[in-house]
Amino acid sequence: xxxxxxxxxxxxxxxxxxxxxxxxxxxxxxxxxxxxxxxxxxxxxxxxxxxxxxxxxxxxxxxxxxxxxxxxxxxxxxxxxxxxxxxxxxxxxxxxxxxxxxxxxxxxxxxxxxxxxxxxxxxxxxxxxxxxxxxxxxxxxxxxxxxxxxxxxxxxxxxxxxxxxxxxxxxxxxxxxxxxxxxxxxxxxxxxxxxxxxxxxxxxxxxxxxxxxxxxxxxxxxxxxxxxxxxxx
Amino acid sequence: xxxxxxxxxxxxxxxxxxxxxxxxxxxxxxxxxxxxxxxxxxxxxxxxxxxxxxxxxxxxxxxxxxxxxxxxxxxxxxxxxxxxxxxxxxxxxxxxxxxxxxxxxxxxxxxxxxxxxxxxxxxxxxxxxxxxxxxxxxxxxxxxxxxxxxxxxxxxxxxxxxxxxxxxxxxxxxxxxxxxxxxxxxxxxxxxxxxxxxxxxxxxxxxxxxxxxxxxxxxxxxxxxxxxxxxxxxxxxxxxxxxxxxxxxxxxxxxxxxxxxxxxxxxxxxxxxxxxxxxxxxxxxxxxxxxxxxxxxxxxxxxxxxxxxxxxxxxxxxxxxxxxxxxxxxxxxxxxxxxxxxxxxxxxxxxxxxxxxxxxxxxxxxxxxxxxxxxxxxxxxxxxxxxxxxxxxxxxxxxxxxxxxxxxxxxxxxxxxxxxxxxxxxxxxxxxxxxxxxxxxxxxxxxxxxxxxxxxx
Numbered sequence: 001x002x003x004x005x006x007x008x009x010x011x012x013x014x015x016x017x018x019x020x021x022x023x024x025x026x027x028x029x030x031x032x033x034x035x036x037x038x039x040x041x042x043x044x045x046x047x048x049x050x051x052x053x054x055x056x057x058x059x060x061x062x063x064x065x066x067x068x069x070x071x072x073x074x075x076x077x078x079x080x081x082x083x084x085x086x087x088x089x090x091x092x093x094x095x096x097x098x099x100x101x102x103x104x105x106x107x108x109x110x111x112x113x114x115x116x117x118x119x120x121x122x123x124x125x126x127x128x129x130x131x132x133x134x135x136x137x138x139x140x141x142x143x144x145x146x147x148x149x150x151x152x153x154x155x156x157x158x159x160x161x162x163x164x165x166x167x168x169x170x171x172x173x174x175x176x177x178x179x180x181x182x183x184x185x186x187x188x189x190x191x192x193x194x195x196x197x198x199x200x201x202x203x204x205x206x207x208x209x210x211x212x213x214x215x216x217x218x219x220x221x222x223x224x225x226x227x228x229x230x231x232x233x
Numbered sequence: 234x235x236x237x238x239x240x241x242x243x244x245x246x247x248x249x250x251x252x253x254x255x256x257x258x259x260x261x262x263x264x265x266x267x268x269x270x271x272x273x274x275x276x277x278x279x280x281x282x283x284x285x286x287x288x289x290x291x292x293x294x295x296x297x298x299x300x301x302x303x304x305x306x307x308x309x310x311x312x313x314x315x316x317x318x319x320x321x322x323x324x325x326x327x328x329x330x331x332x333x334x335x336x337x338x339x340x341x342x343x344x345x346x347x348x349x350x351x352x353x354x355x356x357x358x359x360x361x362x363x364x365x366x367x368x369x370x371x372x373x374x375x376x377x378x379x380x381x382x383x384x385x386x387x388x389x390x391x392x393x394x395x396x397x398x399x400x401x402x403x404x405x406x407x408x409x410x411x412x413x414x415x416x417x418x419x420x421x422x423x424x425x426x427x428x429x430x431x432x433x434x435x436x437x438x439x440x441x442x443x444x445x446x447x448x449x450x451x452x453x454x455x456x457x458x459x460x461x462x463x464x465x466x467x468x469x470x471x472x473x474x475x476x477x478x479x480x481x482x483x484x485x486x487x488x489x490x491x492x493x494x495x496x497x498x499x500x501x502x503x504x505x506x507x508x509x510x511x512x513x514x515x516x517x518x519x520x521x522x523x524x525x526x527x528x529x530x531x532x533x534x535x536x537x538x539x540x541x542x543x544x545x546x547x548x549x550x551x552x553x554x555x556x557x558x559x560x561x562x563x564x565x566x567x568x569x570x571x572x573x574x575x576x577x578x579x580x581x582x583x584x585x586x587x588x589x590x591x592x593x594x595x596x597x598x599x600x601x602x603x604x605x606x607x608x609x610x611x612x613x614x615x616x617x618x619x620x621x622x623x624x625x626x627x628x629x630x631x632x633x634x635x636x637x638x639x640x641x642x643x644x645x646x647x648x649x650x651x652x653x654x655x656x657x658x659x660x661x662x663x664x665x666x667x668x669x670x671x672x673x674x675x676x677x678x679x680x681x682x683x684x685x686x687x688x689x690x
Binding site: 016017018024029035050137 | 255259262265268315319326330333453457461464468469470488489544614616617620621626629630633634
């Protein structure tokens with residue numbers, strides 16, 4: 001009798017782990033197969049995929065204008081000349097200078113105004129520091145816009161050239177400092193001379209490289225406006 | 234004869250150990266479905282909240298390389314808690330058998346019980362050392378097993394000593410009484426020596442355990458361990474079809490030098506690790522890679538992907554505050570990035586806590602520990618480089634998570650980065666090797682910086 005009891009106890013205790021393991025493994029296999037079934041909902045939470053930033057201010061209207069501007073200014077499409085002249089910018093934006101400037105208002109925290117001396121496209125220490133600071137804080141932005149201007153003193157054609165030189169001075173400094181091979185695809189240049197979308201004193205609140213007091217319209221427009229655009233186009 | 238209290242306590246230890254080992258085995262086996270599960274971590278097995286966040290010592294222990302053996306042959310390996318279940322079941326059987334056969338004073342039978350009870354207690358010492366010293370965590374379920382092992386061992390030993398003393402006493406008495414011409418006392422409590430064994434068994438009593446019986450019981454013990462393990466190995470699901478099934482990098486070229494070299498291996502097979510230096514899962518993965526020796530089989534490079542909103546726009550809150558500054562430190566360190574990473578892994582909690590209180594703390598800590606990086610960390614250049622690393626993740630449409638592993642551009646499934654690592658990663662490396670060799674230009678080591686057409690998962 002004791003032999004039977006001993007065998008029964010041994011069998012029970014031997015079978016118990018086997019039975020439990022068999023049940024658990026079968027359960028795991030069946031869940032594994034169920035997860036394999038097409039259309040089966042996975043228990044794991046959905047993981048976001050890495051993307052560029054697309055901030056709230058990137059309304060469809062803004063994106064449309066940006067796409068036009070960036071396309072026309074040689075940023076999105078390959079080939080063609082780099083940069084956008086005042087007449088082109090005005091034409092592609094198809095809006096008043098005031099409305100054009102208003103597009104950039106939401107980017108106040110992301111941008112800055114590099115202020116130049118009269119009739120100069122030379123970057124001083126403060127200018128370089130502002131450019132570095134704004135450019136390094138790229139985060140998820142896709143495009144960096146340099147919109148340069150000139151104050152009304154002097155001839156229109158000269159101011160057009162001067163504003164172009166200012167835009168290119170900023171680009172040159174970026175190339176020299178950051179040595180980013182993709183810079184060409186990131187930085188868009190618009191030079192507006194004195195003809196289009198002049199900055200008004202409301203832009204005095206922006207980060208600027210000029211002195212606190214240098215905020216008259218002519219001071220603000222001897223400048224290159226720089227900002228990252230947090231929009232996916 | 235009534236069961237001796239020591240025998241009862243041995244049986245109790247075996248039952249408790251069996252329950253804890255069962256819960257641990259269940260927690261292990263449930264992961265064979267490659268999904269995320271909570272882990273039981275309580276001194277009251279099966280009760281209390283399960284750990285779904287992976288923060289408990291039980292989770293760290295279960296996912297560590299020490300929780301199973303033969304991981305290269307079976308996905309996840311054979312859980313050590315399964316033979317634990319078996320051995321406790323066998324100890325319980327031996328204790329019950331002592332009571333049934335009334336051999337509670339049979340030195341050989343108790344010696345076998347003691348020898349068997351030594352196995353879990355020795356294992357507990359080893360596992361406890363690994364858990365506390367190597368992993369630096371305390372696992373409640375494991376502590377339950379250790380305690381049960383000690384209980385079973387201590388009372389087996391007590392039973393053995395008691396029997397030994399009684400036997401010595403009896404031998405002394407016998408010597409004295411033999412001198413007086415008295416009959417010798419029985420060797421066993423129950424069965425007088427003079428009684429024939431058959432008659433004793435008929436009356437429910439057994440004679441002293443013979444060596445043949447010991448061998449038979451050892452064989453039964455072997456069956457207790459081998460049968461469940463064999464069954465597990467036979468019916469566990471097969472996972473080979475998942476090797477390299479989780480997609481590829483679509484643009485693996487590192488034109489912007491955003492990948493940081495790790496380790497010193499010059500293997501032709503390259504592996505990219507997407508890591509956040511302050512993520513505990515990344516630290517655990519690093520431990521598994523090192524302990525398993527897999528880290529030396531590949532040329533490793535890291536893509537820094539700090540889950541810190543300070544620099545990473547893809548997270549809406551900082552999961553690991555301070556990770557951006559530490560990542561900058563790694564980028565600045567270049568070939569010495571390993572040192573910064575090792576320090577960051579060591580100080581993870583400290584850095585995160587300090588950065589929660591003061592957002593500049595991580596940068597200060599990095600530059601205090603590595604003064605040579607002072608001019609670089611926080612500079613515009615390195616911030617731009619870290620940004621390019623994040624944009625590399627964007628261009629490859631990587632999941633916003635860490636860690637991730639890519640061997641020659643092919644992703645190791647996230648489900649295989651813990652228990653299944655030693656099974657899946659070598660297979661992924663082997664499958665990548667022919668391609669890596671084909672890229673070798675003469676004797677030089679191949680680079681994986683080639684654009685690879687992506688296969689979306």
